[in-house]
Amino acid sequence: MSDHEAMEGSVAAWVLGALDAGEAEDMRVHVEGCASCSQAAVRLRRAAVALPLEVEEISPPARLRERVLVAAAAARSSTLPSAPARKKTVAATPRWKPVATIEVGRFYAAAAAATVLLALLVGLVAGALVGRNSVTPAPPQVARFTLVGHGSLSGARGTIIDLKNDGVTLVDFKGLPALAKGKVYEVWLITPGGRPEAAAVFVPDSNGAKVVLVSMPLSGFAQMAVTAEDGPDGATAPTQPPQLYGALA
Amino acid sequence: MVLAAGNQDALLELYDRYAGLSYAVAMRVLGDPGRAEDAVQEAFLKIWTNAASFDSKKGSLRTWLITAVRNRSIDFLRGRGAHEREELELQPDLAESHRSDPWREVSLSLERAAVREAVGSLPAEQRQAVQLAYFGGYSQAEIADMTKVPLSTVKGRMRLALEKLSSYLQGRGLMDV
Numbered sequence: 001m002s003d004h005e006a007m008e009g010s011v012a013a014w015v016l017g018a019l020d021a022g023e024a025e026d027m028r029v030h031v032e033g034c035a036s037c038s039q040a041a042v043r044l045r046r047a048a049v050a051l052p053l054e055v056e057e058i059s060p061p062a063r064l065r066e067r068v069l070v071a072a073a074a075a076r077s078s079t080l081p082s083a084p085a086r087k088k089t090v091a092a093t094p095r096w097k098p099v100a101t102i103e104v105g106r107f108y109a110a111a112a113a114a115t116v117l118l119a120l121l122v123g124l125v126a127g128a129l130v131g132r133n134s135v136t137p138a139p140p141q142v143a144r145f146t147l148v149g150h151g152s153l154s155g156a157r158g159t160i161i162d163l164k165n166d167g168v169t170l171v172d173f174k175g176l177p178a179l180a181k182g183k184v185y186e187v188w189l190i191t192p193g194g195r196p197e198a199a200a201v202f203v204p205d206s207n208g209a210k211v212v213l214v215s216m217p218l219s220g221f222a223q224m225a226v227t228a229e230d231g232p233d234g235a236t237a238p239t240q241p242p243q244l245y246g247a248l249a
Numbered sequence: 250m251v252l253a254a255g256n257q258d259a260l261l262e263l264y265d266r267y268a269g270l271s272y273a274v275a276m277r278v279l280g281d282p283g284r285a286e287d288a289v290q291e292a293f294l295k296i297w298t299n300a301a302s303f304d305s306k307k308g309s310l311r312t313w314l315i316t317a318v319r320n321r322s323i324d325f326l327r328g329r330g331a332h333e334r335e336e337l338e339l340q341p342d343l344a345e346s347h348r349s350d351p352w353r354e355v356s357l358s359l360e361r362a363a364v365r366e367a368v369g370s371l372p373a374e375q376r377q378a379v380q381l382a383y384f385g386g387y388s389q390a391e392i393a394d395m396t397k398v399p400l401s402t403v404k405g406r407m408r409l410a411l412e413k414l415s416s417y418l419q420g421r422g423l424m425d426v
Binding site (some may be wrong): 009010011012013015016017018019020029043044046047048049050051052054055056057058059060061065067068069071072073075131160206207208209 | 255257261262264265268269270272273274277282283285286289290292293296297298307312315316318319320321323338339357360361364365367370379382383385386387389390392401403404405407408410412414418
């Protein structure tokens with residue numbers, strides 16, 4: 001069997017993605033220089049790309065639309081000029097003060113957060129449209145930070161998207177363990193002096209994911225942390241050391 | 250293209266039009282709702298961030314998106330990152346439809362019915378070979394092992410299946426899929 005015959009026999013597997021990496025590269029090189037295999041590849045590929053149309057559509061969860069929009073906004077932000085540097089006064093881990101000395105921040109119920117989140121996403125779209133039509137659009141101020149899980153939350157992650165112009169922050173959580181009945185996760189913003197302020201409470205979905213809106217600016221805070229607290233409103237002060245946290249710088 | 254200009258409205262329109270199909274393809278490959286969501290999210294993000302490189306003369310946005318969903322799902326299935334993908338991406342070749350929404354819906358419905366009929370008309374072993382490759386992410390060698398037939402037989406089944414699908418769809422004027 002000639003090389004051409006051997007290659008020709010695998011064109012269908014190639015367009016189906018069923019060749020190993022090395023074989024695929026050999027095929028790519030061959031097809032570039034072989035008119036008949038090139039024509040076969042075009043013809044067969046058109047059939048291969050029709051295959052997904054046999055699948056019955058399934059409506060995805062509504063949250064996926066939010067996730068895609070948030071991810072797109074975050075991707076857009078990564079191409080923008082860096083946010084101004086923040087003053088670094090952060091300790092490696094949060095320093096909790098005695099409960100009696102803590103000033104409690106505002107709590108935001110999950111339902112309210114979801115409503116505002118939708119409004120924000122609409123605002124993101126509108127903002128994008130307005131921004132393009134402006135003569136001198138102000139550069140959006142967006143910064144991203146990461147929350148890293150430790151201990152029992154070692155599989156959890158959070159991506160913080162600080163939309164400075166809007167004075168709000170989105171946090172995209174993934175990999176959170178299911179909560180015990182009656183518990184909620186509570187988001188804390190921690191000052192450089194170690195004082196935590198409650199920022200939001202939420203319950204992740206069955207996949208351990210959630211996009212949470214924090215309706216307060218991050219300026220003046222050095223860290224964000226998450227603890228599990230009693231629901232539905234959370235605690236006025238953290239009752240345990242956080243196992244998911246990250247610096248806001 | 251408005252998507253390439255960073256228009257989130259365009260992204261929303263794309264999502265609303267193809268999220269159901271994207272999620273269904275991811276679920277078909279992964280069988281896991283959580284990972285299917287991740288795959289769809291990453292595929293849309295890929296389209297969003299690479300929209301400037303999209304050439305509508307080369308093919309359909311739908312094909313590009315669904316191929317990205319399929320490839321990312323296979324990557325998840327095989328536990329590899331997208332950066333490890335070395336096989337050829339299924340490049341779009343076909344013209345984007347500019348039909349109005351009602352006609353697009355009708356057209357899509359006809360296309361899907363035809364594809365189901367075409368796939369259903371294939372001999373079982375040919376259908377199995379292309380489905381294991383496309384939705385299962387298996388190589389031709391792995392399929393030969395799984396089905397306990399010579400590699401040359403798997404190659405032949407794949408070729409025959411795609412040739413038949415091509416002829417079937419072309420005969421119905423539906424190669425523009």
